[in-house]
Amino acid sequence: MSSDFHSPGSLRPHHAGGIAAMLAATSLFAGMDALAKLLMAADYSVVQVLFFRAAFGLLPLVPLVWRGGLRSVATQRPWTHVIRSTIALVAVGCFFQAIHRLPLAQVTAIGFAAPLLITALSVPLLKEHVSLGRWLAVAAGFGGILLVAGPEAWAGDLLGLGAALAVAGTFLYALVIVLMRVMGRTEAAVTTVFWFSVLTMILCGAALPLVWRTPDTQAWGLFAATGILGGIAQLLISQAVRLAPASLVAPFDYFHIVVSASLGWLLFSEIPTLNTLAGALVVMASGLYVLRSDKGR
Template sequence: MTARTGAETIANGIALRIAAAGCFSIMAAVLKLASLDGVGAPEMLFYRAFFGLPVVLIWVLSRPDGLKALTTRRPWAHVGRSALGIASILCVFQTLTLLPLADATTLSFTAPVFATLLSFLILKEAIGPRRWAAVALGFVGVIIVMRPGAGNHAVPLVGIGFGLAAAVLTAAVTITLRQLRDTEHVAAIVFWFFVASSIVGAILLPFVGHWRSPQILALLIASGVVGGLAQLFMTASLQKAPVAVVAPFDYLQIIGAVIFGWWLLHTPPSLNTLAGAALIASSGLYTAWREHVRRKDSLIQPTSPPV
């Protein structure tokens, strides 16, 4: 591969990641609009998964290995990953119903902070002082977003709770994916998660679902299609460029949430939201960069100290 070809491949990866961030932003905005009509998290789960599944299946069939990629040697590992992922998405969607779009999206990006903590507690990874500082910075950002002492202008604590629970569960999913990807094809991981989400959503729908107007139904269907595309763009970006290169573009979702929240919902972001988002993004970006450096250094000097 020539230097020019390599640069073009990385540029394509970045473009795909930006497209994924845009699709995730649109999905969140659409679901937030639907929540104003009383649509709850379980309904969102079903429509997002059920109507995203055809998009994922088309992608699977278009690949050279086709349906063979869906075979698995660890079905129970997929069950565990799906359980964590479904719980995470339910918390994400519940956060959307309780908080302004920008605040809900910002809290979701505390996941790298919790991933660092879980890596330390579960995987026994060594964490250096600079990465601990990044964790602390992320928590300071959360406190600023919460706006303690702001009275009626404070963010509802129950919304913050769901947002942080979603981040913890997302971090747990990240840990399981590290182990699952050693033996499972990425197409299998994505496909079976969408299948599991559809099944759980279908089971919950009779108990919590309601008949929706054509406009709201269109929003929910759109959330599934756009969410499926977002997943595929994100996956494809990792096939074109290293995660350390494309991951920073995920934070465009915060900008997207601010724009859509202001434009569609007439909710301008507060200074606390913007300041907290800046700290949380800085924490996540630094953590991603240090992880990249640590992995790179380990290939050269396996005994290098944690940083």
């Protein structure tokens, strides 16, 4: 009989490496979000932030492509990459716009609903069966999102728009993950990251002259760090699921909110509200239930 979670005795030495990689990835993503928030607070356009996020995000891939040659980024599904990358670009854009308007911890907590949305989307798109218990967990998680968003989500001001953007970004991110489940049968992680970066540069580069603002020395450093942190984080997630089962490392993604809340407090004097903390707990509990159910199938 299989258990829902790995017992300590069933952990293997390389599993610790997978957990460490996931913790590092979530920390780097939180750092990337904080840097993007700093850049947009300095009046750099989200288009410019996304362009340099993609451009500098290619740097961590250089050793892998150098070692594996162009074969390592060759693809059998170019149009699927175009669709997936376009949706992912809009998702990241929504998240960046959301963190420009809302505290980092609040946007992170809303983003935790992604596993719940993946469950919901897997029914029409992947024809998967979802039990009543998992549907109830999805419903509870959506209630948690409303709690995190707070009463401002129903207002017509910038806070309401920020919550709407965070929810939209979470939905689109979940759709990206569903697409990657299909693409993963033929596409390596480095291929997916490479083409996302290249296509993001092409799409954002077309609009870049309209919003260009010449960065100063400090901004160049922030742009470079944003891209490099994001690129390394993407590779670390791939390493995490290579070293340990996804069901083991996935819960450690919730460490993201600890780092986000800490950076929000240190850099922006943001204090998480009780709504944010309570809603985050509801969303995380719902996500963990769905994770347990997925492992038990």
